Amino acid sequence: DIVMTQTPLSSPVTLGQPASISCRSSQSLVHSDGNTYLSWLQQRPGQPPRLLIYKISNRFSGVPDRFSGSGAGTDFTLKISRVEAEDVGVYYCTQATQFPLTFGQGTRLEIK
């Protein structure tokens, strides 16, 4: 199974300041079709997860442009350019390059 490791596990951020979350996979996420199926999910308190970013850097429908994804191979990053109060929650990276699918441990974003 591919292991997904996120850092940090907790991130206190000041409103209006940037935030960054890293995700590392135990093996390359480049699929034989050339795509890299790395996604980022946001889970607000009491809510189901929702898709933010897919295939490393594509924002899903309705996701604000302050969210961006980058990376390649085994190292990926989610950035929030200016954190807003509604961004509080837990963020997960997940891979769909190879079954079984796997998630990172989650990173809790909180406001200082």
Added chain:
Amino acid sequence: QVTLKESGPVLVKPTETLTLTCTVSGFSLSNARMGVSWIRQPPGKALEWLAHIFSNDEKSYSTSLKSRLTISKDTSKSQVVLTMTNMDPVDTATYYCARISLTAGGMDVWGQGTTVTVSS
């Protein structure tokens, strides 16, 4: 509008078999570009992927749980069913179903989840 809705028992006893149903709308389970996964989340813990079913009825299971899981679908009813045998209190969790589309290459639409407690 694409939606997924989970249903099933709120409470099961240890050793019992859990059966959960995911009813989808807004897309067909026969669409070659779509599949449905089940994911669970114990209270206060991370997401754990359980199983996936493809449009061609091919299935994939969690390595650690595959002996206990069965996933199936009824395309005419737009339903995906997950069964988990020999339930234990550690299986207490919110269970989600989610669509995986080839376009997104990930879980692009999630249900609200259903909470299952395992207790005698």
